[in-house]
Amino acid sequence: MKTTTSFILRFAVAVFLAAVPSCFSAxxxxxxxxxxxxxxxxxxxLPNVTYPFWGVNKPNYCGQTEFQLSCKNNQNLTLVLTNLSLQVISFDLENQTLTVADESxxxxxxxSISLNFTGTNQFTIAPTSKKIDLFICPAPEMVNPLSSFTCRKSNGxxxxxxxxxxxxSVTECVKLGEVPVLSSVLDDFQxxxxxxxxxxxxGFDLRYNIRDGRSCRGCLDSGGVCGSESVSGSFHCLCYDRPHAFRCYDKGE
Known part of the structure; x- marks a missing residue:
């Protein structure tokens, strides 16, 4: 009887000890x-990439829906906006801008010519970008261009x-549209x-707008990580103990 009781006690203690770490894990x-x-x-x-961006090894609750990143060829991050695939060159999270280039x-x-991001409220071309006019010239031998670029169109x-x-002053050519470039690059180009x-x-700079920016700052100040609810997409403050609505350790959330 004593042996059976001792076994039960040891088993109970083992189960309790196994459960304790999970209670205190993040x-x-x-x-x-x-x-x-x-x-x-x-x-x-890019180790400092955080909210609102997510993707690759970061689940959707780490960011906002519109900010999904993909990994191409195991080396390049891409952002897809209105059917336009952009290769991400660098991030400036403090100023909420990122430098991207048309993956084409x-x-x-x-x-893509005359880019328009009106289909999304989250992204606009930043003031640190300027535009270059592009022309096609039926008789190129009659003009003196600053530069030219030959490429393959979508139809081949x-x-x-x-x-x-x-x-x-270009009368022999037809303007097709314009493309953005970095302001710092435009001078060297000209x-x-x-x-x-x-x-x-x-590339060029895109400015992005974060919904719930104030809530995110409050979450960070409380020691949390900004995130979202995986189904509704509403803001969540991800904390060491569990997700909260706005700040870590808020009672009733």
Missing amino acids: DEQYEGCLAPLRCGPGPTL LFEGRCP DMVTYYTFKTSD RSRLTLEEALVK
Whole structure:
């Protein structure tokens, strides 16, 4: 009888001790969103990328729906907006901007012209970006372009785009539209230090708007990680113990 009682006691203690660590472990969502963003098996890529961005190894509750990132070829982060795939070059989370380039450029295809992000309320072209006018010229031998760029259109046809220092004086060509470039790059381009293609692949800046920005700041101040409810998408403050509505350790949340 004593042996049976002793066995039961030891079993009960073992079960209790096994359960204790889980009571004090960090919340799974909290830990998952603290993890650095990784693209492929290599070193950490852009370790400071946080809310509202998510994707790859970060679940959707780590960010907002519109800010999903994908990993291409285990090395490049991409952001898809209104059917436009953009390769992410760098982030500036403090100023809520990111530098991106049309992914078509890295595949020998023509860039999208006259980009319009009115379909999303979250992204706009930042003031740190300027625009370059693109022309096609029926008789290119009759003009003196600043630079030109030949690429493949979506239908497979090849086309050459031309740019000029003073677009208003170009009468032999037809303006197709404009493409954004970094302001810092535009000066080098106009001084012929860069070709049109070189200027375009350096990308342009997008400014993004975070919903619940004030709530996110309050969450961070309380020691939490900004996130969202995986189904509704509403803001959640992910905390060490569990998700809260706005701040960690708020009673009744």
